[in-house]
Amino acid sequence: MNPSESLSAGMSSSESKTLEAKSEASENLTATEPSNPSIEEENLGEQTQEEEEEEGECGFCLFMKGGGCKETFIAWEKCIEEGENNKEDIVEKCFEVTAALKKCMEAHSDYYEPVLRAEKAAEEELEREVASRDSEQNKEDANPEEAVSKEK
Structure with a gap:
């Protein structure tokens, strides 16, 4: 996803229209019309910050925040970040916050x-892998000579 798609994906239609109107207004300025640089710089600063926030978000995070569990997901994200830091x-x-998010x-x-x-498919795959390892370990425990020959 390119930055403009990323930016518009996270915007409501009214925000997108506002951004389009600002773009059109700045394009319609002629050399004879005075402009206010402080307002333009302020708007650019806001857009840059918004773009950075949107670009910094992964697709998964945007998806998670798009549903009814936005606040719970944000709490989970903060917990993970604090724990890692x-x-x-x-x-x-x-x-606890993970359990709340799942619920x-x-x-x-x-x-x-x-x-x-x-998530369910990943859990099932993990269970199959554990069962497979346990089965192999049981075979090796029951027949240690085969385990030695496999190692060679």
Whole structure:
């Protein structure tokens, strides 16, 4: 997604129209019309900040914030960021906020269904991998000679 798509994707239609109107107004200025540089600089500063915020957001984050769990997701994001910055165990630190986010997503499953489905598939894959490793370990424990020959 290019920056303009990213910017417009996060805007309401009224914000987008306002931005378009500002662009048209600045294009319609002629050399004889005085302009106010301080206002233009202020507007540019606002747009730059908005663009940086939008460009900094990943698609997943934008999706998560687009549904009914925006505030819960933001709380989860902050918890993860604090945990990483303080080199804490984020699983332990953010257990409650993660549970709250999952509960919220399930309550809004009509919107978050793709994420919930992907999470469920990942959990099932992990369970299969663990079961496969356990099965291999049980075979090795039952027949240690085969385990030695596999290592060679």
